[in-house]
Amino acid sequence: EVQLVESGGGLIQPGGSLRLSCAASGFTVSRNYVSWVRQAPGKGLEWVSVISIGGNTYYAESVRGRFTISRDNSKNTLYLQMDSLRAEDTAVYYCARNGEGAFDVWGQGTMVAVSS
Amino acid sequence: EIVLTQSPGTLSLSPGERATLSCRASQNVISGFLAWYQQRPGQAPRLLIYGASNRATGIPDRFSGSGSGTDFTLTITRLEAEDFAVYYCQQYGSSSWTFGQGTKVEI
Numbered sequence: 001e002v003q004l005v006e007s008g009g010g011l012i013q014p015g016g017s018l019r020l021s022c023a024a025s026g027f028t029v030s031r032n033y034v035s036w037v038r039q040a041p042g043k044g045l046e047w048v049s050v051i052s053i054g055g056n057t058y059y060a061e062s063v064r065g066r067f068t069i070s071r072d073n074s075k076n077t078l079y080l081q082m083d084s085l086r087a088e089d090t091a092v093y094y095c096a097r098n099g100e101g102a103f104d105v106w107g108q109g110t111m112v113a114v115s116s
Numbered sequence: 117e118i119v120l121t122q123s124p125g126t127l128s129l130s131p132g133e134r135a136t137l138s139c140r141a142s143q144n145v146i147s148g149f150l151a152w153y154q155q156r157p158g159q160a161p162r163l164l165i166y167g168a169s170n171r172a173t174g175i176p177d178r179f180s181g182s183g184s185g186t187d188f189t190l191t192i193t194r195l196e197a198e199d200f201a202v203y204y205c206q207q208y209g210s211s212s213w214t215f216g217q218g219t220k221v222e223i
Contacts, residue, residue: 058211060212099166100167101149103206103213106160106161
């Protein structure tokens with residue numbers, strides 16, 4: 001079964017750092033584009049970042065320079081390192097597999113709350 | 117960046133009725149890279165349609181997508197109870213993905 005499971009969310013103070021993980025099963029992360037997508041409470045979906053098959057990384061303007069996407073091929077796991085966190089980064093963070101320009105597999109999400 | 121505008125914001129319908137949701141892009145969407153998702157409360161989004169008109173695996177045929185260029189439509193024929201949810205359109209272009217703001221289909 002193709003599955004994504006996120007972890008690492010929590011409550012963090014503004015300016016702090018957090019690393020999210022996304023463990024994949026049923027497919028190989030390094031052979032796919034995989035993204036992070038977030039959803040602020042009561043709001044819509046926002047694409048955050050993607051890592052390509054070749055390891056190239058791309059970011060939304062709102063997080064560029066603060067967030068870093070990476071993967072560990074040996075663990076078949078995707079990561080999102082989030083630094084200099086702001087209140088507006090508060091959201092449920094989903095990892096999702098990219099296919100045909102769309103996101104065809106989603107994790108259940110992990111909540112990140114940035115507050116003092 | 118391509119901006120997607122969905123309308124209406126809320127659609128109030130009854131089970132068995134037909135729902136027509138619109139998604140308009142600020143620029144042409146490349147090669148039909150337009151997708152639709154359903155999100156029920158407390159759940160992750162689920163891919164319904166990709167490539168503007170292709171149903172994802174396991175999606176019932178009462179869901180259909182159409183359109184090209186800047187105007188796209190998701191149609192749900194004969195609404196069922198589990199179809200009342202929020203629907204998002206999404207486009208891909210130039211290593212960036214954007215979503216519309218969503219349409220809520222309510223009873």
